[in-house]
Amino acid sequence: MDDLLTSLTARLGSHDDVETRLVKRAGFMYDDPHPGVLEWMPAMVTGGRAVVKVVGYNPSNPRERDLPTIVSTINLFDVSTGRLVALLDGVLPTALRTGAASAIATDVLARRGRPVVGLVGCGAQAVTQLHAISRIREIEQVVVYDTDPDASASFAARTAFLDLPIRVVDRLVLERESDIICTATSAAIGEGPVVDDTEFKPWIHVNAVGSDLPGKTELPFEFLKRSLVCTDFPEQALVEGEAQQLEAADLGPTLNELARDPDAFAGTRDQPSVFDSTGYAVEDLVVAELFLRHAREMNLGRTLAVERLEGDPRDPYTGLVAGVVPVGIAK
Amino acid sequence: MDDLLTSLTARLGSHDDVETRLVKRAGFMYDDPHPGVLEWMPAMVTGGRAVVKVVGYNPSNPRERDLPTIVSTINLFDVSTGRLVALLDGVLPTALRTGAASAIATDVLARRGRPVVGLVGCGAQAVTQLHAISRIREIEQVVVYDTDPDASASFAARTAFLDLPIRVVDRLVLERESDIICTATSAAIGEGPVVDDTEFKPWIHVNAVGSDLPGKTELPFEFLKRSLVCTDFPEQALVEGEAQQLEAADLGPTLNELARDPDAFAGTRDQPSVFDSTGYAVEDLVVAELFLRHAREMNLGRTLAVERLEGDPRDPYTGLVAGVVPVGIAK
Numbered sequence: 001m002d003d004l005l006t007s008l009t010a011r012l013g014s015h016d017d018v019e020t021r022l023v024k025r026a027g028f029m030y031d032d033p034h035p036g037v038l039e040w041m042p043a044m045v046t047g048g049r050a051v052v053k054v055v056g057y058n059p060s061n062p063r064e065r066d067l068p069t070i071v072s073t074i075n076l077f078d079v080s081t082g083r084l085v086a087l088l089d090g091v092l093p094t095a096l097r098t099g100a101a102s103a104i105a106t107d108v109l110a111r112r113g114r115p116v117v118g119l120v121g122c123g124a125q126a127v128t129q130l131h132a133i134s135r136i137r138e139i140e141q142v143v144v145y146d147t148d149p150d151a152s153a154s155f156a157a158r159t160a161f162l163d164l165p166i167r168v169v170d171r172l173v174l175e176r177e178s179d180i181i182c183t184a185t186s187a188a189i190g191e192g193p194v195v196d197d198t199e200f201k202p203w204i205h206v207n208a209v210g211s212d213l214p215g216k217t218e219l220p221f222e223f224l225k226r227s228l229v230c231t232d233f234p235e236q237a238l239v240e241g242e243a244q245q246l247e248a249a250d251l252g253p254t255l256n257e258l259a260r261d262p263d264a265f266a267g268t269r270d271q272p273s274v275f276d277s278t279g280y281a282v283e284d285l286v287v288a289e290l291f292l293r294h295a296r297e298m299n300l301g302r303t304l305a306v307e308r309l310e311g312d313p314r315d316p317y318t319g320l321v322a323g324v325v326p327v328g329i330a331k
Numbered sequence: 332m333d334d335l336l337t338s339l340t341a342r343l344g345s346h347d348d349v350e351t352r353l354v355k356r357a358g359f360m361y362d363d364p365h366p367g368v369l370e371w372m373p374a375m376v377t378g379g380r381a382v383v384k385v386v387g388y389n390p391s392n393p394r395e396r397d398l399p400t401i402v403s404t405i406n407l408f409d410v411s412t413g414r415l416v417a418l419l420d421g422v423l424p425t426a427l428r429t430g431a432a433s434a435i436a437t438d439v440l441a442r443r444g445r446p447v448v449g450l451v452g453c454g455a456q457a458v459t460q461l462h463a464i465s466r467i468r469e470i471e472q473v474v475v476y477d478t479d480p481d482a483s484a485s486f487a488a489r490t491a492f493l494d495l496p497i498r499v500v501d502r503l504v505l506e507r508e509s510d511i512i513c514t515a516t517s518a519a520i521g522e523g524p525v526v527d528d529t530e531f532k533p534w535i536h537v538n539a540v541g542s543d544l545p546g547k548t549e550l551p552f553e554f555l556k557r558s559l560v561c562t563d564f565p566e567q568a569l570v571e572g573e574a575q576q577l578e579a580a581d582l583g584p585t586l587n588e589l590a591r592d593p594d595a596f597a598g599t600r601d602q603p604s605v606f607d608s609t610g611y612a613v614e615d616l617v618v619a620e621l622f623l624r625h626a627r628e629m630n631l632g633r634t635l636a637v638e639r640l641e642g643d644p645r646d647p648y649t650g651l652v653a654g655v656v657p658v659g660i661a662k
Contacts, residue, residue, distance in 0.1 A: 021359045028352045028375045030410070038381050038410055040373060044359045050369050054383055054406060056413015068644045071413035073637060075385060075406065079361070079369055082387015082402035087418060089639045095647040124647045151645060158646045302635065306404060308420045313399045314482060315489045316426040316455045 001128075001135055003294075004100045008286045012104065013259035015282070019046050022281050024236045027055075034060045043281030050077040051285040053090050076288045084306060086292045090284070091124075093291055097283040099128030101255060102182060102207035105230055105275035107136040108258040108265050110180050110205035114140040118178030120171065120194055120218075121185035122146040122155040125209050129182040134162050142166040143174045147185075175199050182207040189215035197223035200272065207275045208242045219274065221245045227272040228252040233280040241278040332459075332466055334625075335431045339617045343435065344590035346613070350377050353612050355567045358386075365391045374612030381408040382616040384421050407619045415637060417623045421615070422455075424622055428614040430459030433513060433538035436561055436586055436606035438467040439593040441511050441536035443600070445471040449509030451502065451525055451549075452516035453477040453486040456540050460513040465493050473497040474505045478516075506530050513538040520546035528554040531603065538606045539573045550605065552576045558603040559583040564611040572609040 011020075020043065027039025036058040044050035055072040062069060072090030077083065115137050119126040122144050130142060142164050146152040156166040175181070176199040185194050187210060194210070197220045206227075211217045219242050229246065231237035232255045238244060243251060255275070258265060295301040311318030342351075351374065358370025367389040375381035386403040393400060403421030408414065446468050450457045453475050461473060473495050477483040487497040506512070507530040516525050518541060525541070528551045537558075542548045550573050560577065562568035563586045569575065574582060586606070589596060626632040642649030 030377045033378045046361045047364045052385055058413050067412055071638055073415045081398055082389050084404045089637055092647050123645045127647055306420055307402055314454045316423050316458055
């Protein structure tokens with residue numbers, strides 16, 4: 001996580017629209033045989049690496065197929081040659097980079113001191129949100145809430161490695177006590193907001209992680225209006241983040257700007273702020289490169305020959321004489 | 332190839348815009364540190380499989396990095412679960428499906444009988460063009476031409492498995508003698524056309540395979556104007572195919588329409604026709620499924636655990652206690 005925070009801060013802080021290219025995620029939505037989405041998220045650093053993450057989102061997976069709702073894989077490419085450099089599972093990298101992005105925003109926008117951190121929604125994202133924030137602030141106390149009591153009850157066990165005092169509380173207690181809140185819920189479209197705006201501390205900082213679909217939001221409109229709202233990828237946030245509730249003109253600095261010049265925003269730490277995290281492919285690129293580097297250092301992973309690079313490029317059947325067709329079946 | 336012709340004809344012929352979803356290929360073009368493109372081509376059959384092919388195009392690869400110009404990999408997904416089902420090299424599948432698409436068009440649009448087939452450009456694509464056409468017509472004679480004498484001279488050896496009479500000829504001889512021509516050149520942008528239109532037979536059928544970039548075309552405008560021009564994916568062909576030279580209203584039936592009702596076009600076989608092949612992701616989907624099926628039947632390929640599907644979905648660090656991070660390093 002420390003490595004990721006360092007790498008991601010450096011990449012975001014030095015972001016340059018010419019050197020780093022990305023597109024909004026795009027995909028196929030479907031209703032048959034059940035509702036779901038298959039989407040792809042590409043980004044490229046010119047002359048460096050490119051990433052294409054493909055995400056399958058099938059909410060009926062757990063109940064009907066004993067699989068996670070989200071299944072994803074990340075392809076990492078070397079741009080100069082076009083070669084695939086690594087293929088990795090996308091779930092852990094995504095959770096890690098989402099936590100790291102919140103920590104980078106929190107470090108710039110939240111008050112100094114020992115905060116109480118409140119987690120609304122206690123699933124996998126809450127684990128990495130807390131982990132990442134614990135690396136940039138000495139946390140006094142963690143208060144957690146989930147509409148599913150199993151999720152809140154098991155949270156302390158899942159974050160035991162952080163050795164932090166964790167209390168399961170009512171949502172209004174959480175809102176009253178927290179200096180920093182992370183919302184990472186699976187509230188359905190139209191179901192939000194998932195917090196009120198009645199007892200927030202004047203300096204509250206919220207990392208809003210859950211909204212990732214048009215129509216899905218977690219924070220009250222009035223709270224957004226009175227807060228400094230920072231986004232990771234404004235064009236995308238206006239379509240699928242909390243920023244859906246706002247206009248482009250209402251948005252504050254981007255995460256890139258926070259990372260580039262954190263001191264410029266120190267004056268806002270006593271005011272309410274929001275990091276509207278929709279997740280974007282540059283974050284995936286950084287975390288995939290980090291996984292690859294660590295895997296090589298730790299001698300993890302498997303080496304595969306997938307691409308056929310040898311033989312006569314004018315003969316597509318080169319190498320088939322031996323009956324060897326290079327197919328990696330990933331299942 | 333026979334399996335592919337059957338599968339591709341069936342898929343194209345039953346094409347339904349609701350069931351089959353695809354987007355035009357998109358990508359990042361770059362000039363630094365050398366000119367190239369990284370592009371992705373997604374397609375999905377709802378409730379079935381989806382494909383994302385990623386293609387790296389780096390013309391300086393052979394000279395400077397001892398690698399092929401085009402390196403590509405195909406990810407095949409199960410849509411209902413979101414899972415990656417297979418990862419395979421894209422070069423051979425692409426050459427095969429491009430050949431198969433031309434054969435499907437040729438079978439509908441070209442005269443019956445034993446044709447003379449002319450190949451303008453004798454690289455890898457020419458091999459699979461000829462292979463595929465040899466499965467739908469008994470070929471009388473093959474005449475070949477390439478601006479690079481090494482390519483034309485080595486063509487017979489590369490297609491020896493087809494056991495066809497092959498002559499290297501001048502381009503004008505090729506144009507005069509051929510009943511069917513395939514153009515598959517790497518003519519640069521603005522360099523075309525690569526054939527004249529002076530001595531074509533009245534019933535000439537041309538598969539134009541090489542144009543795949545804005546500005547790159549292989550056929551003379553006048554010839555296109557007097558021919559029945561069929562495209563694989565009209566929106567894309569109008570941007571990067573021979574159809575760049577035409578308007579949408581000038582285009583004849585699509586490949587899907589040819590596959591669906593071949594008899595409807597029998598009356599055009601004595602007139603000049605063009606199949607404007609730009610390549611599209613539905614073809615990649617069909618060929619990737621075929622590779623997977625054959626690999627399983629022949630017990631080829633390797634089985635990999637890439638996705639982490641076990642453990643507590645609320646705990647992103649599940650499984651890490653054993654120090655095992657699932658990373659497939661493809662190099």
